[in-house]
Amino acid sequence: MRRDVFQAIADPTRREIIGLIAHQPLNLNTIADNFDVSRPAISQHIKILTECGLIVIKKQGRERYCEAKLQKLNEVAEWVEPFRKLWAGRFDALDDLLNKMKSDNTSQPNN
Helix, strand or coil, rough: CCCCHHHHHHCHHHHHHHHHHCCCCCHHHHHHCCCCCCCHHHHHHHHHHHHHHEEEEEEECCEEEECCCCHHHHHHHHHHHHHHHHHHHHHHHHHHHHHHHHHHHHCCCCC
């Protein structure tokens, strides 16, 4: 099955795993210790993240370390950017409207 980065980040556990290893590689046991699910379940999440290209597993001695490869998240950022701009524009327009309403309210004398 072909997987993409959107499938990887669709699951909150996988997003949390990415967050854990974003700053430093961790071994599989250390990652699993951060969750209240079975180690096989964490292994399945790691497998999906690896298939999506967000994690590489490197062997050091007898340990296997997961290292984040976050360049693939650029696909998500590029996809989200037009929506971010759209909503930023809408919020700016709302701010303008609210400021105008506030200004109109304060300039009217009280009856």
